[in-house]
Amino acid sequence: MNKLNEEEIKNKMLNFYFKFDSIKFNKCLEPSMTCKNTAIKAHSVQNSKILENLIDNGHVCTFTHKLIQNSFPKIEFGLLGRNEATTFTGLCSTHDNELFSTIDKDRIDLKNNEHLFLLAYRTIYKGLYATMDAAFKIQIAYLQKIDLGIDPGDKQTIACELATSRLMISHQTWLYKTQFDNILLNRYYDLICHDTFIINLKEPTIAVSSLFTIDKFLVDNYILRIVLNVLPVSKTKTYIIFSYLKQHATAAQAVLDKILNSTDSYQLYEISRLILNHCENFVLSPTYVKSWSSSKKDTITKFFKDTIFEGNYDFHSPELYLF
Ligand SMILES: [Zn+2]
Numbered sequence: 289m290n291k292l293n294e295e296e297i298k299n300k301m302l303n304f305y306f307k308f309d310s311i312k313f314n315k316c317l318e319p320s321m322t323c324k325n326t327a328i329k330a331h332s333v334q335n336s337k338i339l340e341n342l343i344d345n346g347h348v349c350t351f352t353h354k355l356i357q358n359s360f361p362k363i364e365f366g367l368l369g370r371n372e373a374t375t376f377t378g379l380c381s382t383h384d385n386e387l388f389s390t391i392d393k394d395r396i397d398l399k400n401n402e403h404l405f406l407l408a409y410r411t412i413y414k415g416l417y418a419t420m421d422a423a424f425k426i427q428i429a430y431l432q433k434i435d436l437g438i439d440p441g442d443k444q445t446i447a448c449e450l451a452t453s454r455l456m457i458s459h460q461t462w463l464y465k466t467q468f469d470n471i472l473l474n475r476y477y478d479l480i481c482h483d484t485f486i487i488n489l490k491e492p493t494i495a496v497s498s499l500f501t502i503d504k505f506l507v508d509n510y511i512l513r514i515v516l517n518v519l520p521v522s523k524t525k526t527y528i529i530f531s532y533l534k535q536h537a538t539a540a541q542a543v544l545d546k547i548l549n550s551t552d553s554y555q556l557y558e559i560s561r562l563i564l565n566h567c568e569n570f571v572l573s574p575t576y577v578k579s580w581s582s583s584k585k586d587t588i589t590k591f592f593k594d595t596i597f598e599g600n601y602d603f604h605s606p607e608l609y610l611f
Pocket of ligand 1: 316317318323379380383
């Protein structure tokens, strides 16, 4: 076999990265993990009742990334069609319907523990899917490097460590989800705690469905995980719901202290910082984003980009406000 020169390898890798960015992991992640059906594009934020309140001309606004040769991907605001927004291919249509029809059909009731559980549970599916998709892509990239002779494949290299660490994160997230699977099977919904807020706005601005971790914050030797849902349930009303395992309540409430013990616009400011620091799966109203100054847009984009790998708890600016 002819040995590829460096330029050919680089081009091949680059083409490959572009190609595999559009390859999506596809598996129904229902509790038994045995379902063989093809996963559909399931919405992590309900489309017809929640996203509906943010839509402008069929679109929402979100961060998009463009791959740039030999450089960090460019992150900027862009429009996304409502049928793509917040979707993931981690459930087949039968299981999506079987598990979540209650919250898809009924009006969400913040006093109903089953509703609150199901909202958090769906977010965990999306979170687990995201870790599996990332592990899957990095694994393919690693195998491609071995094929091209860039990585030896039998020694500890950075690419090998990266691939292994993504698998570990995915495995830990799956273990976390199995606790929720058990709660669902036994209907022990009170093993999950929720902090809920109803806010009244002139116009809805944002929807979030995110399973997030706090850097280096461990409980029971595992990274602390918290679910955040921000749901514009009408043109004037938005629900904000934090959910976590009861056994993690002390740690979660310590992390959320500033939010839980504040009110009004300061509380919403701290929630905004948390979203930009820790969450990826959120969409904004295009009308709202259009009303921002270019300085606000730049501040938010920079803060989001700078905190992709590690949170920034020191930076403050009123421009980070998202409500
Ligand atoms: Zn299924």
